[in-house]
Amino acid sequence: MGDLEEIIQHFQDKLSSLQRMLDLSATDLPKQKIKKLGQEILELDRILEEFEKCVDHQKEHLKQLKELEKLFQNDLETVQHMKDNIAAHIPRKKCAVKEDRPALNQNTAADVQPTQAENVKKTSRSFVKEMECITLQEYESIPQYMKGRVSYEQLNAVVEGINTAVKAKYRILTQPVKALNNHARKLQQRFKDQETKDTKGQFFVVEDDIREFTQMKVDKRFQGILNMLRHSQRLREIRGGGFVRYMLM
Missing domain, CATH: 1.10.10.1890 (Ska1 microtubule binding domain-like)
Structure with a gap:
């Protein structure tokens, strides 16, 4: 069950097997058949439980990715704002006043x-x-x-x-x-x-x-x-x- 298609196929096979057993339930089933039916149901239940854990894990991972995306988006907006508002006077201790003689009238x-x-x-x-x-x-x-x-x-x-x-x-x-x-x-x-x-x-x-x-x-x-x-x-x-x-x- 390496990918989603394999998981789906596995569930279909299990469900088909259970369906056949249920179809035969109108007749008296041998004890071994009833036991096998119970085992198949337990196996499906176990697989569903693991599948739910995997889904929960992926949901948490998706939540973290969305939070990370939001942080990157905020950084991108900050950088874009800085780019669009580059000041002509970069903050410094003193203004860039020329050292030559100031203009007089x-x-x-x-x-x-x-x-x-x-x-x-x-x-x-x-x-x-x-x-x-x-x-x-x-x-x-x-x-x-x-x-x-x-x-x-x-x-x-x-x-x-x-x-x-x-x-x-x-x-x-x-x-x-x-x-x-x-x-x-x-x-x-x-x-x-x-x-x-x-x-x-x-x-x-x-x-x-x-x-x-x-x-x-x-x-x-x-x-x-x-x-x-x-x-x-x-x-x-x-x-x-x-x-x-x-x-x-």
Whole structure:
């Protein structure tokens, strides 16, 4: 009884044998025939019991296979979701801000002399803190009413823009006055005037810095993105003196 067909044939043979014996039951059967009939019935009962055990075993095996299939299906859906939502900004400690000179607007580009910046000596504040990129998990945790139509890529583009403004500001702020031209000197003095005891040793920008060093529009949409960055604990506000200072955290 190696396969299902053999099992079926075996049962048919047994049943045929029993049927013949039952057909003869109208007449008196010898004791040996009755004994054989009983043996055949017991044999069928034993085979049925084993067959039921085999069916139960196969049912349990099928259940395990279905559970395994469900796990594989979940993994497949997760991988497909990752494939369909590959982020432009892979989560990392810092955003990929270019190391070259940040883009300035036309006024600043005309006033700051590159040859002067190259001769500036390093100071104790040569290190400039940068805002970390928003991870995809953090982006998804932001309430929908706060995100609106701002995409993950657009949010991190503002992060990079703020980092550009911070680097440009503190590059000027740490230079000796004599190494700067008139416009850069005015900027440096403005930066110093905006500092308070709460901002000492910290890095921050104001809206004028965003306009000065980047091409980003400081509008209602920009303010909404700042709310998202505050929610994600990337910056906090310090008000005073008619300014809103956006301090990196």
